[in-house]
Amino acid sequence: MDMPPLNAQIIAQKPLLVARLRAAVGRVIDDAHEVRAYECDALSAYACAPLAVVLPTTTAEVSAILQICHQMNVPVVPRGAGTSLSGGALPTGDCVVLGLARMNGILETDYDNRFVHVQAGRTNLSVTGALDGFFYAPDPSSQLACAIGGNIAMNSGGAHCLKYGVTTNNLLGVTIVLMDGTVHQIGGPWMDAGGIDLLAVICGSEGQLGIVTEAYLRILPKPLGALPVLVGFETSAQAGECVADIIKAGLLPVAIEFMDRPCIRATEAFAKAGYPDCEALLIIEVEGSADEITDQMARIKAIAMRHAPVEFRAAADADQAARIWLGRKSAFGAMGQINDYMCLDGVIPVSSLSFVLDRIGDMSREFGLDVGNVFHAGDGNLHPLILYDANRPGDLETCEAFGAAILRLCVQVGGCLTGEHGVGIEKRDLMSVQFTDADMQAQMRVKDVFDPKWLLNPAKVFPLSISAGRRHG
Amino acid sequence: MDEGDIQAMVRGADRLAIIGGGTRGPVCGGDVLSMAGLTGITLYEPAAMTLVARAGTTLAEIDAVLAAEGQRLAFEPPDLRAVLGRVGQSTIGGVIAANASGPRRLQMGAARDALLGVRFIDGHGDVIVNGGRVMKNVTGYDLTKLMAGSFGRLGIMTEVSLKVMPIPETSATLICTVIDPLPAMAAVLATPYEVSGLAWYRDQMFVRVEGFAPSVAVRLDKLTGILGQFGAVEPVTVDPWPMIRDVTALAAYPVLARIGIKPSLFKELQAILPMASEVLIDWGGGLIWVAGDDPHIIATCRQFCTLHGGHCTAPKGGAPMFQPQSYDTLTAKLRAQFDPRGIFNQGL
Numbered sequence: 001m002d003m004p005p006l007n008a009q010i011i012a013q014k015p016l017l018v019a020r021l022r023a024a025v026g027r028v029i030d031d032a033h034e035v036r037a038y039e040c041d042a043l044s045a046y047a048c049a050p051l052a053v054v055l056p057t058t059t060a061e062v063s064a065i066l067q068i069c070h071q072m073n074v075p076v077v078p079r080g081a082g083t084s085l086s087g088g089a090l091p092t093g094d095c096v097v098l099g100l101a102r103m104n105g106i107l108e109t110d111y112d113n114r115f116v117h118v119q120a121g122r123t124n125l126s127v128t129g130a131l132d133g134f135f136y137a138p139d140p141s142s143q144l145a146c147a148i149g150g151n152i153a154m155n156s157g158g159a160h161c162l163k164y165g166v167t168t169n170n171l172l173g174v175t176i177v178l179m180d181g182t183v184h185q186i187g188g189p190w191m192d193a194g195g196i197d198l199l200a201v202i203c204g205s206e207g208q209l210g211i212v213t214e215a216y217l218r219i220l221p222k223p224l225g226a227l228p229v230l231v232g233f234e235t236s237a238q239a240g241e242c243v244a245d246i247i248k249a250g251l252l253p254v255a256i257e258f259m260d261r262p263c264i265r266a267t268e269a270f271a272k273a274g275y276p277d278c279e280a281l282l283i284i285e286v287e288g289s290a291d292e293i294t295d296q297m298a299r300i301k302a303i304a305m306r307h308a309p310v311e312f313r314a315a316a317d318a319d320q321a322a323r324i325w326l327g328r329k330s331a332f333g334a335m336g337q338i339n340d341y342m343c344l345d346g347v348i349p350v351s352s353l354s355f356v357l358d359r360i361g362d363m364s365r366e367f368g369l370d371v372g373n374v375f376h377a378g379d380g381n382l383h384p385l386i387l388y389d390a391n392r393p394g395d396l397e398t399c400e401a402f403g404a405a406i407l408r409l410c411v412q413v414g415g416c417l418t419g420e421h422g423v424g425i426e427k428r429d430l431m432s433v434q435f436t437d438a439d440m441q442a443q444m445r446v447k448d449v450f451d452p453k454w455l456l457n458p459a460k461v462f463p464l465s466i467s468a469g470r471r472h473g
Numbered sequence: 474m475d476e477g478d479i480q481a482m483v484r485g486a487d488r489l490a491i492i493g494g495g496t497r498g499p500v501c502g503g504d505v506l507s508m509a510g511l512t513g514i515t516l517y518e519p520a521a522m523t524l525v526a527r528a529g530t531t532l533a534e535i536d537a538v539l540a541a542e543g544q545r546l547a548f549e550p551p552d553l554r555a556v557l558g559r560v561g562q563s564t565i566g567g568v569i570a571a572n573a574s575g576p577r578r579l580q581m582g583a584a585r586d587a588l589l590g591v592r593f594i595d596g597h598g599d600v601i602v603n604g605g606r607v608m609k610n611v612t613g614y615d616l617t618k619l620m621a622g623s624f625g626r627l628g629i630m631t632e633v634s635l636k637v638m639p640i641p642e643t644s645a646t647l648i649c650t651v652i653d654p655l656p657a658m659a660a661v662l663a664t665p666y667e668v669s670g671l672a673w674y675r676d677q678m679f680v681r682v683e684g685f686a687p688s689v690a691v692r693l694d695k696l697t698g699i700l701g702q703f704g705a706v707e708p709v710t711v712d713p714w715p716m717i718r719d720v721t722a723l724a725a726y727p728v729l730a731r732i733g734i735k736p737s738l739f740k741e742l743q744a745i746l747p748m749a750s751e752v753l754i755d756w757g758g759g760l761i762w763v764a765g766d767d768p769h770i771i772a773t774c775r776q777f778c779t780l781h782g783g784h785c786t787a788p789k790g791g792a793p794m795f796q797p798q799s800y801d802t803l804t805a806k807l808r809a810q811f812d813p814r815g816i817f818n819q820g821l
Contacts (some may be wrong), residue, residue: 112659113735133663155611166609168618169586184800190733191578191759192585194784195798196626196807200585200618204611221665244520250543250639250685288665292688299685347607350521379608380521419609427612434612438599443614445810449803461613 001046001425003092004459004471010074010094014051017072017096024064027055027102038097041082041089042142043426045396050077050091057102059175059183059213066211067181069096075458076179078207080150081123083142085343086424088154088206092458100149103213106130115172115189116219120149120212124156127217134219137164140420141332152212155204157420162378163254163287164220166420168203173216176202176209179451189216201446206422207457209450223287226254228324229297231304232278232311236260239280240353242307243377246284247350251299256378257283257328260357263335263372263385264327270334273327276311282377283328331374332385339370339387342399346410347419350380359409360384367402369395381419382410408433423461431463440466474510474529476592476600476631482506483629484598486816491625493529493567496560497553498624499794501818508566511631514538516606523589523606525634528566535565539637547638548584549575552715555724557789566630572622575718576670576681576757579662581638585621590634593620595627596812606634624794625818627811641683645693646670646709649678649700655737657703658756664699666692672717673754678704679713681757717755723764726751728790730774732761734783742777746770768792794821 010017018030029035030052040047051074056062069076075095082089091097100121108117111134118127124143128135139158140146146156152174157166164170173187186202187193202209233239236258243256259267259281268275275281286296297314304312315321327334335341348356357373364371375382384406388399407417407427411434417427431440440462447454447470454471464471482489488503508529516525519542526535532550539545550573552563567573569591574583581587590604604610604617620630651657654673661668661680670681680700682692693708700706716722723729734742736756743752750765763770771792774785784796798804809815 110735110737111663112655112737114662155615157609157611161609165582165586166611168615169582184803186800188782189735190783192572192583192622192733193798194733194786194796195801196804197572197585197619197622198800198803198807200621201615204615221663223665247522248520248543248639250641252639288688289691291691292685295685295687347605347609349518349523349607351518376609381609414605415607416605416610416612418612419607420611422611423613431613436602439602440613442595442599442601442603442616442811446614446616446619446807449806449810 002464004464006092006094010072011051013072017074018052020068021052021054021065021096024068025054025056025061029053038079038091038099041084041087043085043087043090043424046087046090046425048091048093050095050097051093053097053099055099055102059177062098062177062211062213063181063183065098066177066179069455070180070453073453073455075455077457078149078153078211080121080147080153081145083146083150084154084424085345085421086418086426088422088424088460090425095458098211100147107214110189113189114219116217117189117214118148118217119214120147120152122148124148124151131219133222135222136217136219137170138167148215148217149212152203152215153205153207154422157381159255159257159376162256162376163252168200170218171199171203171215172218174199174202174212175214176212178210179453179456187216206424206461208447208461209456224289225293226285226287227293227315227321228283228285229300229314230311230324231282231284231309232276233280233307233309234278236280236357237354238307239282240350242282242304244350245303245306246300247378249299249303251296253284253286253378255283255285256376258373258375258377259328259331260373262370263331263374266338266372267327267331267334270337271326271330273323275327278310283324328374335372335385335387340390341385341387342403344382344384344386344403344406345418345421346382346407346415348380348382348410348413348415350377352413353380356409356413360406363402363405367398369399369402380415404430425460428461429463431461437466444470476594479506479594479629479631480598480600483594483596483816488819489816491629491818493564493570494531494562496563497557497567497571497573499821501820503819506629508564515632519544522637523634524637525606525632526565527632528564528630530565532563532565532568540640543640544637545640546587546635547577547581548587549577549718550584551575551718551720553719553788555719555721556729565633569621569633570623570625570630574758576672576714576755578758579671579756580667580669585618587636588617588621588633589636591617591620591630592632593628593630596814596816601628604634608636624821626808626821628817643686643689644681644683645689646713647680647693647696647700647706648709649680649706650676650704651678652676654678654754655739657700658736660699661696664695666696669757670714671756674717674722679717681714717753720753720762722753723751723762726764726766728765728768728770729788730763730771730790731786731788732763732774732778732783733759734761734778734781738781742774745773745777747773
């Protein structure tokens with residue numbers, strides 16, 4: 001992975017930088033061994049230790065840190081919980097990592113107005129954990145560990161976003177600190193922020209526009225109940241048609257998950273969830289009262305039966321539900337037992353599903369690497385898992401080339417490079433597959449407004465060749 | 474008309490006033506650029522719940538095409554012609570530029586939430602594509618949602634891509650007579666019964682549920698029980714939602730304020746409104762509408778929002794349309810980046 005050359009001047013100034021940071025904030029880590037704990041995120045193929053790490057506890061401290069770095073022209077890499085799958089929190093050797101882990105408080109819970117006000121280092125699941133009868137809907141699979149600040153930076157989704165939307169649809173307001181230290185309050189506990197919708201572009205800007213320190217999140221009353229059904233098919237085309245018919249019929253399941261045969265076999269060997277051995281399997285979850293669930297299940301069954309399923313297994317209770325979800329939830333772990341794997345995140349129009357799966361099968365043979373598919377079928381967000389052997393020379397490169405070919409295919413059929421993991425470092429150089437130079441110029445102009453020196457989260461999102469003039473300007 | 478014609482106009486223009494159907498936006502100075510000639514639905518995949526249309530396509534055409542497949546725009550764009558005294562046909566570009574959203578917002582989101590992608594022409598004369606036609610997309614910065622509600626201040630949208638939704642099998646509304654709407658509102662919204670509209674006007678609260686018939690019946694029954702603690706409940710005979718969505722009840726007044734605040738602050742707001750102001754609360758849409766004859770309504774509401782948080786737009790009554798925000802410097806810089814010659818919708 002190409003990275004910009006390190007700035008020797010900044011490295012030479014490290015003692016002064018650290019002294020100034022120590023004067024401003026309680027916790028500064030600059031020991032060369034200790035900073036290595038921050039050298040990578042969940043995309044561990046890439047690692048680079050930062051100059052220093054700061055762990056502020058207040059918005060005022062974040063502002064002071066950014067002012068210092070701004071004055072000294074030091075790049076800053078924001079970090080939530082470090083669970084990014086795209087290298088969104090990968091440091092550079094001449095940067096300060098600003099970690100939000102100590103800013104994890106709940107500032108206000110208001111059920112009458114249905115919002116919660118949190119600090120951005122709060123973990124996703126612990127937001128819901130602090131609520132009574134309500135929940136925060138976006139549920140990325142790392143929700144036990146990932147931070148709200150990171151969710152906002154990457155506009156995270158999850159298995160249940162078919163019904164509830166992703167982060168941007170559930171975010172009411174933020175406190176954001178810009179690189180020069182200015183603090184803005186945008187939006188609040190009401191439906192939309194005034195003026196041009198800056199919140200919209202802040203969410204998903206991968207920590208490149210500012211550092212969000214606090215957020216107002218929408219919360220919803222918990223549903224009365226939820227149960228899944230498992231449906232197996234002989235072909236992925238049948239599964240795809242079944243999904244289309246369910247959606248066309250006006251059913252709005254909270255989740256429609258898809259797994260193909262390689263994934264099913266791997267998870268069976270690993271988790272023994274009792275899945276049928278078939279080409280394609282859907283897990284469809286519906287919500288509501290017991291009567292409503294029964295009614296929706298009956299409708300789904302009537303539709304599924306038109307597509308000749310080899311198995312239709314509706315959960316009758318929480319135990320059966322857990323067994324149905326067990327395999328899906330252990331899919332990544334199961335694939336990891338077989339081999340090293342790379343997890344992709346492309347999105348396609350659901351109408352291209354079986355075409356794309358066939359092509360991925362062809363490419364698997366061409367590249368000589370196995371691939372398993374597990375994904376959110378309702379919204380076309382694919383997670384192909386390419387298996388490779390990190391100890392075999394050349395395998396990682398072949399895997400990366402295979403991954404890039406799949407993402408190109410996603411764009412070619414009208415989809416996109418990433419549905420929920422973000423561009424980060426991983427897909428930076430593929431951006432020109434999806435966007436023209438003019439498209440990227442327009443996006444970079446937004447960064448020019450928020451971070452004119454281009455110091456925040458450097459070398460991510462945009463190909464280095466495209467951003468070169470701005471980064472050195 | 475095609476994108477090339479618009480690019481040529483942008484490159485040659487001093488000031489452009491971008492008009493969709495002219496049914497909802499404020500009137501700006503400069504040469505009028507009507508989008509009415511850039512029409513057509515370019516893609517509609519009912520099973521993928523996706524529709525792509527050129528910006529000048531009328532809302533009426535889109536509604537008709539969707540209805541033929543049992544689908545609709547779930548965000549219920551309001552028709553403000555009666556309130557604003559306009560004629561003409563609303564266009565989808567105008568709907569998105571205004572982020573025009575109705576009472577279903579709480580449950581199904583606003584126009585911005587249904588917007589999957591845009592094509593627009595910026596002030597440099599370049600065609601910019603952002604987003605796409607898929608349900609999930611975090612590739613690059615989200616200029617798509619930035620364009621929703623931008624009222625033509627960043628560029629000229631030429632095509633929009635939308636998530637559409639099925640029309641539910643059944644829709645039903647309850648009316649409850651309540652003088653103090655706040656406790657009843659909080660009680661209803663704390664339930665898991667997925668209310669898709671909640672409004673209050675002249676001591677009557679309106680509660681809508683939608684879905685499959687058995688589910689709607691169950692939820693109506695539960696909600697009737699809850700509402701009964703606050704006042705007399707009856708089912709409606711006339712569909713009140715067009716009146717609520719389009720604010721037609723307040724159409725006769727010369728001054729109209731559209732307010733977004735924390736819902737529970739309503740009582741404090743009500744206490745300081747000029748006498749003879751009238752209020753329509755569209756909680757489902759996250760809005761309080763205040764109308765009357767007194768032009769001070771706008772200033773009063775704006776002071777309240779500055780003090781307590783929130784914002785107040787003035788669709789009519791003579792005041793500037795938008796309330797100043799603490800981050801307007803950022804917005805101004807953003808406009809200067811997208812439109813360096815300052816040609817789009819100046820004065821807004």
